[in-house]
Amino acid sequence: MMVPTNKQPLEILLNSRLVAVVRTSTRKGVIDAVRALKTGGVTCMEITMTIPDGISVIEQLNREMPDILIGAGTVLTPQTVEECVAAGAEFIVSPIFDTEVVSRTRELGKVVIPGALTPTEVVAAWNSGADLVKIFPVARVGPKYISDLKAPLPEIPLMPTGGINAENISDYIHAGADVVCAGSWLVDKEAIAAGDFDTLTKKAEQMLAAIPKDN
Numbered sequence: 001m002m003v004p005t006n007k008q009p010l011e012i013l014l015n016s017r018l019v020a021v022v023r024t025s026t027r028k029g030v031i032d033a034v035r036a037l038k039t040g041g042v043t044c045m046e047i048t049m050t051i052p053d054g055i056s057v058i059e060q061l062n063r064e065m066p067d068i069l070i071g072a073g074t075v076l077t078p079q080t081v082e083e084c085v086a087a088g089a090e091f092i093v094s095p096i097f098d099t100e101v102v103s104r105t106r107e108l109g110k111v112v113i114p115g116a117l118t119p120t121e122v123v124a125a126w127n128s129g130a131d132l133v134k135i136f137p138v139a140r141v142g143p144k145y146i147s148d149l150k151a152p153l154p155e156i157p158l159m160p161t162g163g164i165n166a167e168n169i170s171d172y173i174h175a176g177a178d179v180v181c182a183g184s185w186l187v188d189k190e191a192i193a194a195g196d197f198d199t200l201t202k203k204a205e206q207m208l209a210a211i212p213k214d215n
Helices: 009-016 027-039 054-064 078-087 099-107 119-127 143-150 169-174 189-193 197-210
Strands: 018-022 044-048 069-073 091-093 111-113 133-135 158-160 180-182
Touching: 009 018, 009 044, 009 069, 009 091, 009 111, 018 027, 018 197, 027 044, 027 054, 027 189, 027 197, 044 054, 054 069, 054 078, 069 078, 078 091, 078 099, 099 111, 119 133, 133 143, 143 158, 143 169, 158 180, 169 180, 169 197, 189 197
Parallel strands: 018 044, 018 180, 044 069, 069 091, 091 111, 133 158
Antiparallel strands: none
């Protein structure tokens, strides 16, 4: 599946419904994992700043795989925003809501997805200029929490993150999630350590197949 070059990054994210959160212990592991996920059909990848040389990895991926949408995750400061965008990141994701991170990302014309959990945090993040609001850590509250948030806040697009897999992804989307992030289940660290990248490809296919077509 090719990323349409005539579409804006936010539209690509909303259409894809799935972002793979790639967090591994080695640079090679990241590159190989992204290739495997791409083979499985995933077109949006979040490269976290907790991996070695994360910014240069974003540069390499943009150079070698221009047909996928690359974003940066675990971004905590405006300076990191600048470095990630310079490397080619099209969207910026944070586990927290920081007004300076949101503001700087918007100034640079990129998609910004701050993290929040409570209704007050979600509305504050949205009002600050967020394109999507990351609900984290959603594994502790489950899909019902997304529907609880959506009931009074239907206009705010939500991206739950944490504990999402092929078995529960449809529950989150039916609950109102606009995009979902999948990390530990999809980007299987044990499979990566064993060099078994076919497992990542198969998991990617399973997750995409599980996304409801009627939402």
